[in-house]
Amino acid sequence: MATKNIMIVGVGGQGSLLASKLLGHLLMEQGYDVKVSEVHGMSQRGGSVVTYVRYGDRVNSPVIDKGEADYIVSFELLEAARWLNYLRPNGQIVTSTQQIDPMPVITGAAQYPENLVEKMRAKGIKVDALDCLALAEEAGSSKAVNIVLMGRLSHYFDLPEEAWQKSIEACVPTKFLELNKKAFELGKNA
Amino acid sequence: MKQLMLGNAAVARGLYEAGCAVVSSYPGTPSTEITEEAAKYDEIYCEWAPNEKVAMEVAFGAALAGKRSFCGMKHVGLNVAADPLFTVSYTGINAGMVIAVADDPGMHSSQNEQDSRHYAIGAKIPMLEPADSKEALEFTKRAYEISEEFDTPVLLKMCTRVAHSQSIVNTGERAGTPQKPYEKNIAKYVMMPGNAKRRHPFVEDRTRRLTEYAEHCDLNRMELGGTEMGVITSSTCYQYVKEVFGDTVSVLKLGMVHPLPVKLILDFASHVDHLIVVEELDPIIEHHCRQLGLKVSGKNILPMEDEFSQNLVAEKLGGTVHRGVSLEDAIPPRPPVMCAGCPHRGLFYTLNKNKCTVMGDIGCYTLGAVAPLSAIDMTLCMGASISGIHGFNKALGQESEGKTVAVIGDSTFMHSGMTGLANIAYNQSNSTVIILDNSITGMTGHQHNPTTGYNIKGDPAGKIDLEQLCRAMGFQRVRVVDPYNLKECDEAVKEELADPEPSVIISRRPCALLKYVKHNPPLVVNEEKCVGCKSCMKIGCPAISIRDGKAHVDSTLCVGCGVCEQLCPVGAFESTGKEG
Numbered sequence: 001m002a003t004k005n006i007m008i009v010g011v012g013g014q015g016s017l018l019a020s021k022l023l024g025h026l027l028m029e030q031g032y033d034v035k036v037s038e039v040h041g042m043s044q045r046g047g048s049v050v051t052y053v054r055y056g057d058r059v060n061s062p063v064i065d066k067g068e069a070d071y072i073v074s075f076e077l078l079e080a081a082r083w084l085n086y087l088r089p090n091g092q093i094v095t096s097t098q099q100i101d102p103m104p105v106i107t108g109a110a111q112y113p114e115n116l117v118e119k120m121r122a123k124g125i126k127v128d129a130l131d132c133l134a135l136a137e138e139a140g141s142s143k144a145v146n147i148v149l150m151g152r153l154s155h156y157f158d159l160p161e162e163a164w165q166k167s168i169e170a171c172v173p174t175k176f177l178e179l180n181k182k183a184f185e186l187g188k189n190a
Numbered sequence: 191m192k193q194l195m196l197g198n199a200a201v202a203r204g205l206y207e208a209g210c211a212v213v214s215s216y217p218g219t220p221s222t223e224i225t226e227e228a229a230k231y232d233e234i235y236c237e238w239a240p241n242e243k244v245a246m247e248v249a250f251g252a253a254l255a256g257k258r259s260f261c262g263m264k265h266v267g268l269n270v271a272a273d274p275l276f277t278v279s280y281t282g283i284n285a286g287m288v289i290a291v292a293d294d295p296g297m298h299s300s301q302n303e304q305d306s307r308h309y310a311i312g313a314k315i316p317m318l319e320p321a322d323s324k325e326a327l328e329f330t331k332r333a334y335e336i337s338e339e340f341d342t343p344v345l346l347k348m349c350t351r352v353a354h355s356q357s358i359v360n361t362g363e364r365a366g367t368p369q370k371p372y373e374k375n376i377a378k379y380v381m382m383p384g385n386a387k388r389r390h391p392f393v394e395d396r397t398r399r400l401t402e403y404a405e406h407c408d409l410n411r412m413e414l415g416g417t418e419m420g421v422i423t424s425s426t427c428y429q430y431v432k433e434v435f436g437d438t439v440s441v442l443k444l445g446m447v448h449p450l451p452v453k454l455i456l457d458f459a460s461h462v463d464h465l466i467v468v469e470e471l472d473p474i475i476e477h478h479c480r481q482l483g484l485k486v487s488g489k490n491i492l493p494m495e496d497e498f499s500q501n502l503v504a505e506k507l508g509g510t511v512h513r514g515v516s517l518e519d520a521i522p523p524r525p526p527v528m529c530a531g532c533p534h535r536g537l538f539y540t541l542n543k544n545k546c547t548v549m550g551d552i553g554c555y556t557l558g559a560v561a562p563l564s565a566i567d568m569t570l571c572m573g574a575s576i577s578g579i580h581g582f583n584k585a586l587g588q589e590s591e592g593k594t595v596a597v598i599g600d601s602t603f604m605h606s607g608m609t610g611l612a613n614i615a616y617n618q619s620n621s622t623v624i625i626l627d628n629s630i631t632g633m634t635g636h637q638h639n640p641t642t643g644y645n646i647k648g649d650p651a652g653k654i655d656l657e658q659l660c661r662a663m664g665f666q667r668v669r670v671v672d673p674y675n676l677k678e679c680d681e682a683v684k685e686e687l688a689d690p691e692p693s694v695i696i697s698r699r700p701c702a703l704l705k706y707v708k709h710n711p712p713l714v715v716n717e718e719k720c721v722g723c724k725s726c727m728k729i730g731c732p733a734i735s736i737r738d739g740k741a742h743v744d745s746t747l748c749v750g751c752g753v754c755e756q757l758c759p760v761g762a763f764e765s766t767g768k769e770g
Binding site: 011012013024025028033034035036037038039040045046047048059060061062063065066067068069078079081082084085086087088089100101102103104105106107108109110111112113116119120123125142 | 192194196219220222223298299322350351352354355356357358426429430432433499500501511512513514515516517518519520521522523524525526527528529554557560561562635727730732734735736744746
């Protein structure tokens with residue numbers, strides 16, 4: 001199988017590392033070669049962060065380049081727009097509609113662009129947008145946005161439900177397991 | 191067992207399997223997780239040293255004693271440890287010693303983009319360079335074999351994309367904890383001139399023997415495919431070349447990047463029409479090829495700067511470049527920022543307000559240079575704030591003494607600030623040094639250091655008292671302030687700058703992200719009181735924004751530090767009284 005590419009983008013501190021851990025576990029269990037590339041350090045401090053997940057028969061590069069992502073999973077709307085040119089033709093965006101102002105917007109030096117979902121769709125981009133923060137809170141914690149997004153992403157994968165459940169169990173602390181399973185269901189069925 | 195593992199964790203696994211007994215490191219992105227992961231194996235003694243030079247000397251001591259040892263650092267850390275590096279090359283080792291150095295092409299979290307391979311060449315020490323986690327584990331184990339066979343420390347070169355990528359590894363068992371007997375050997379281990387003179391020819395001969403090893407070892411491998419183009423490469427660059435060209439080109443994949451083979455490269459060149467070297471940063475393999483008289487392309491088509499990627503390799507070498515679409519809108523950048531509740535914020539606000547000239551240092555607080563705080567004038571390397579302010583004040587005298595401060599974190603102070611402080615005490619400049627004591631090494635992800643009172647495993651350890659240390663060095667004026675209290679900060683800065691004696695201000699409050707730190711309830715803006723003056727916007731808090739002309743607090747980010755509250759002229763910030 002040719003290598004498939006999933007990008008997870010968001011704002012430092014939003015929990016993208018758990019999402020990539022879950023995907024890495026899931027895809028390795030399916031027998032694929034997998035590479036997951038993360039960024040630690042300075043850029044984590046509230047900056048724009050990106051994680052690359054690649055899988056297939058043999059994965060070489062640990063990173064995803066422009067025009068290559070099959071899926072962009074985004075925790076924040078502006079970040080989906082920022083990394084849009086990494087999406088391959090006919091790729092799919094799955095994004096939370098949450099908006100977090102970056103510092104240049106906070107200080108008034110820049111504007112947060114409006115109607116980003118509509119503008120992306122007008123370009124012919126497939127965008128699946130939902131309020132993951134509200135769903136995470138409904139599940140019991142605003143921190144569960146990552147699992148809500150994974151639930152939503154599971155729509156696009158031809159994998160059995162129990163494979164996802166097994167990976168959630170492997171990656172999430174037991175005391176938060178029920179909460180995260182609920183978050184996954186809410187994302188999936190939204 | 192098959193596992194998906196971070197490159198750095200794979201190095202740690204390699205240490206475990208190789209029977210490494212002693213690990214000493216200083217944290218630095220992207221190397222930190224090697225030592226954090228190694229500390230999870232009870233069989234390995236692990237510690238955070240105050241700096242990389244200390245770490246390397248600890249590792250040397252352990253190898254001398256006969257146990258396999260390790261130290262890990264980032265590229266600029268190897269500058270600090272360069273002193274022992276160049277001479278441990280001469281002494282060689284007793285049991286195996288491996289030094290990991292992690293480069294950061296693209297500078298994800300670094301102040302420069304130096305290429306560590308120069309150290310392998312300069313210090314005449316072999317260097318291995320893995321291209322993924324599987325190799326990271328295997329090469330670490332192999333490094334110990336080479337170390338003991340050739341009586342040399344071995345450098346293991348990582349880079350951000352190998353260190354911070356997970357890929358599949360096969361784990362094995364630990365080979366016990368080998369112990370070689372310690373025997374006194376003055377001629378080998380006491381590097382005074384007469385002895386060192388006799389060791390230098392050994393080093394030169396060792397390099398010749400290692401070159402012969404490089405010709406035949408399986409760390410370097412030829413993958414013959416299409417013969418029109420032959421690529422010599424290593425590390426992630428190998429992955430990019432394979433990604434773009436697969437088997438349509440021939441590849442010489444180097445796992446040992448110093449010393450470089452001669453016959454193997456000439457042999458590879460004879461199989462292909464055009465030879466290209468694909469290497470990030472400096473043209474080291476390329477220059478080697480030119481010295482062999484080969485016609486080769488390299489930096490004439492590929493950049494010296496930044497990390498590479500598959501699209502870049504495709505563009506420069508004639509492969510298929512992928513492209514995507516963008517929106518017409520300008521997407522505002524999202525640079526890293528100081529966290530909400532960061533204790534550095536109040537202090538930098540004070541320095542900005544007092545129009546101070548600020549000598550900065552390495553850590554999260556480098557973000558004090560970013561608007562709207564814009565408080566830092568200089569950042570160079572670990573410890574340079576304190577040495578730098580002394581030089582600045584000696585050059586300008588009273589003109590600068592009354593308005594210039596140095597800022598340095600607790601861990602950075604322990605790393606290389608103390609010697610600069612000794613210089614101020616000794617050579618007497620009226621300098622004001624501010625230690626930003628957030629009780630942790632923050633930037634690299636919360637590692638303990640000699641001021642925190644805990645060791646790498648979180649167990650109680652020795653604790654250095656900063657106030658007593660500064661007083662013992664001869665500073666009469668040492669005071670502690672709470673950076674959440676703007677009035678207290680302002681008074682301290684004004685008074686210490688005005689006073690004709692050198693002084694140390696310790697700005698003390700733990701990092702807001704530490705798990706044990708209890709936060710106040712988030713604040714909320716009373717919109718009837720808020721007059722939209724934007725006084726609260728001067729501190730660059732990511733939790734505060736202006737909506738419809740009024741201040742607004744993001745309750746998911748606010749930790750109730752109250753710094754904004756002290757700036758508000760109308761008392762519009764109110765406590766919600768509930769935990770955030």
